[in-house]
Amino acid sequence: MASTGSTPFPKWQLAILLGAPLAIGLGYLYLRNRIEDPERKKVAELKAKTTISLDNEENAKNASESAIEKAMKLKGAGNRAFHGGEYDKAIALYNEAIEACPPDRPIDLATFYQNRSACYEKREMWDQVKEDCTFALKLNEKYVKAFLRRSRAAEKSGDLVLALEDVTSACILERFQVQSSLVNADRILKALGRQHAREALEKRRPVMPSKHFIKTYFSAFSEDPIAKIQIDDKSANGFAKAKKALDTQDYDSVVDACTEEIKADGKYKNEALLLRATFYLLLGRHDDAQADLAKVIHSDASTKVKVNALIKRASLFTQLENTERCLEDFARAAELDHPNSDIYHHRGQVYLLLERMDEATSEFAKAVELNPNFSIAYIQKCYADYRHAQLNKNVNALAQVRSDFDKALEMFPKCAEAYILFAQVLSDQQEWERAESLFNSALSVDPSNATLYVHKGLVQLQKSTDFDKAVKLINKAIEMDDKCDFAYETLGTIEVQRGNLKRSLELFEKAIALAKTELEMTHLFSLKDAAAAQLKVSERWGLDWTVS
Numbered sequence: 131m132a133s134t135g136s137t138p139f140p141k142w143q144l145a146i147l148l149g150a151p152l153a154i155g156l157g158y159l160y161l162r163n164r165i166e167d168p169e170r171k172k173v174a175e176l177k178a179k180t181t182i183s184l185d186n187e188e189n190a191k192n193a194s195e196s197a198i199e200k201a202m203k204l205k206g207a208g209n210r211a212f213h214g215g216e217y218d219k220a221i222a223l224y225n226e227a228i229e230a231c232p233p234d235r236p237i238d239l240a241t242f243y244q245n246r247s248a249c250y251e252k253r254e255m256w257d258q259v260k261e262d263c264t265f266a267l268k269l270n271e272k273y274v275k276a277f278l279r280r281s282r283a284a285e286k287s288g289d290l291v292l293a294l295e296d297v298t299s300a301c302i303l304e305r306f307q308v309q310s311s312l313v314n315a316d317r318i319l320k321a322l323g324r325q326h327a328r329e330a331l332e333k334r335r336p337v338m339p340s341k342h343f344i345k346t347y348f349s350a351f352s353e354d355p356i357a358k359i360q361i362d363d364k365s366a367n368g369f370a371k372a373k374k375a376l377d378t379q380d381y382d383s384v385v386d387a388c389t390e391e392i393k394a395d396g397k398y399k400n401e402a403l404l405l406r407a408t409f410y411l412l413l414g415r416h417d418d419a420q421a422d423l424a425k426v427i428h429s430d431a432s433t434k435v436k437v438n439a440l441i442k443r444a445s446l447f448t449q450l451e452n453t454e455r456c457l458e459d460f461a462r463a464a465e466l467d468h469p470n471s472d473i474y475h476h477r478g479q480v481y482l483l484l485e486r487m488d489e490a491t492s493e494f495a496k497a498v499e500l501n502p503n504f505s506i507a508y509i510q511k512c513y514a515d516y517r518h519a520q521l522n523k524n525v526n527a528l529a530q531v532r533s534d535f536d537k538a539l540e541m542f543p544k545c546a547e548a549y550i551l552f553a554q555v556l557s558d559q560q561e562w563e564r565a566e567s568l569f570n571s572a573l574s575v576d577p578s579n580a581t582l583y584v585h586k587g588l589v590q591l592q593k594s595t596d597f598d599k600a601v602k603l604i605n606k607a608i609e610m611d612d613k614c615d616f617a618y619e620t621l622g623t624i625e626v627q628r629g630n631l632k633r634s635l636e637l638f639e640k641a642i643a644l645a646k647t648e649l650e651m652t653h654l655f656s657l658k659d660a661a662a663a664q665l666k667v668s669e670r671w672g673l674d675w676t677v678s
């Protein structure tokens with residue numbers, strides 16, 4: 131999440147870490163040649179079913195031969211009309227081809243329907259496209275073109291579940307070798323994940339995140355104007371109560387106390403609005419947060435308060451995937467308070483998410499220059515430098531990153547994140563032993579952090595593809611903390627890779643129930659939806675993906 135300052139590898143890269151192309155997390159790797167045989171068998175069966183046997187075989191053959199010749203001619207004319215842009219004429223010709231086609235030529239008939247659906251697609255008549263593709267698929271159930279076209283029509287008409295199922299069928303038939311289909315699958319998955327995340331969030335009661343999460347969230351702001359305010363012990367106004375609740379980690383009382391200050395129009399009204407907005411953000415109440423932040427931004431609040439509100443609103447816009455407004459808020463914050471390191475640190479994270487590496491590295495560099503003691507910013511800078519160097523295949527820069535990380539470990543020996551990010555970089559460089567030992571160091575700094583066992587499991591998996599060993603380590607994380615969503619997500623992804631799709635669905639469900647942000651939920655729903663679509667297609671075709 132962009133605003134916590136604790137994003138090591140963005141989670142949606144997990145699938146890439148595990149070696150799957152794109153972030154879909156399907157069981158690509160274990161697709162062997164299992165599709166071949168059932169395919170031939172089924173096509174043969176289908177042909178047998180649709181072939182009508184007549185008494186006089188010879189006669190029938192003769193008749194159907196001339197009929198198919200006629201149908202083919204009509205189709206040829208249809209194709210010419212289509213390429214000439216005369217879609218209505220082409221539809222009429224394909225209609226005739228369909229009529230003329232003898233019943234013992236199901237594969238050809240499927241083609242004619244498919245041809246007609248191409249015309250409907252040009253006309254943007256999505257229901258007709260879907261209908262014709264469905265006819266075609268009944269006749270030829272492994273017809274890639276028909277799956278792809280029906281997927282496009284379904285996507286255009288808002289039926290993302292069908293769009294995903296069809297593109298998944300196509301990907302499987304293409305053995306995940308066709309880039310454009312994978313890109314389509316990825317796009318549909320993101321949209322469907324987002325849709326499911328929004329639906330789930332609407333139904334969900336807001337829950338306060340863990341104390342640890344809240345602490346981490348606040349630690350990502352080195353210039354938090356609220357933390358800097360000293361309140362007289364004797365004051366009993368709403369804001370004083372809110373501050374006290376914050377200091378004693380009595381987080382459930384913060385919102386009400388802020389509301390009291392705001393209603394009383396007290397001295398710290400703007401600070402109370404900012405703090406209340408912050409808790410609305412943590413609770414996932416985006417609209418309420420948005421309203422309070424806007425009030426602060428348009429008030430006469432102090433610069434630090436306004437800038438903090440702008441940074442938080444910018445991060446909210448990232449979550450809502452409104453990059454333009456996000457960057458506007460950052461630009462405004464930088465105008466108001468140029469030397470504020472928090473602005474660059476948070477903007478750097480947004481660029482990192484957007485994979486705009488040049489900008490990310492220069493933002494982090496600025497954040498660190500302005501505040502060299504800010505450990506999180508320093509480490510994020512090292513990490514962004516790494517991604518940048520890797521992208522540009524710059525060997526010297528890679529060496530520099532490693533020495534910067536070494537320096538970070540010296541400067542911030544108590545900061546678990548420093549070990550964790552360095553370890554991730556090293557495991558990315560396939561230096562498993564060193565990565566493992568850094569994760570162990572992180573565990574000695576932060577022994578209660580369950581996610582570290584998940585990281586160790588991932589190293590194990592990459593080092594040896596030893597699923598059982600990895601699963602054991604990750605299960606240890608769940609033993610320590612049964613709310614460790616990262617563990618459920620990772621296990622779910624592993625089960626996809628092992629072909630245990632049903633089990634993976636249960637695990638993704640668990641992770642979804644624990645997800646804190648809309649972005650995270652969208653990602654998890656994408657994983658779950660991908661697995662669900664793959665399961666459905668596999669059951670239809672009797673495919674078994676399990677790895678022994």
Ligand SMILES: *[C@@H]1O[C@H](CO)[C@@H](O)[C@H](O)[C@H]1NC(C)=O
Nearest residue numbers: 188189190191192193195196
């Ligand atoms: C088969 O077709 C040819 C022309 O294509 C025709 O001359 C012949 O009579 C037909 N035979 C039968 C048995 O219908």
Ligand SMILES: *[C@@H]1O[C@H](CO)[C@@H](O)[C@H](O)[C@H]1NC(C)=O
Nearest residue numbers: 208209212213241244245248
């Ligand atoms: C009709 O189908 C054939 C065979 O798949 C294909 O070569 C041709 O391009 C199709 N025409 C249109 C208009 O889709």
Ligand SMILES: *[C@@H]1O[C@H](CO)[C@@H](O)[C@H](O)[C@H]1NC(C)=O
Nearest residue numbers: 498499500501502503504541
């Ligand atoms: C950073 O921390 C060191 C030691 O803790 C301190 O001496 C130095 O003044 C700090 N620098 C800044 C810019 O805060």
Ligand SMILES: *[C@@H]1O[C@H](CO)[C@@H](O)[C@H](O)[C@H]1NC(C)=O
Nearest residue numbers: 136138342346550576579581
């Ligand atoms: C554990 O480490 C992760 C980094 O992987 C960090 O983001 C998280 O806040 C830590 N959690 C706990 C419970 O200490």
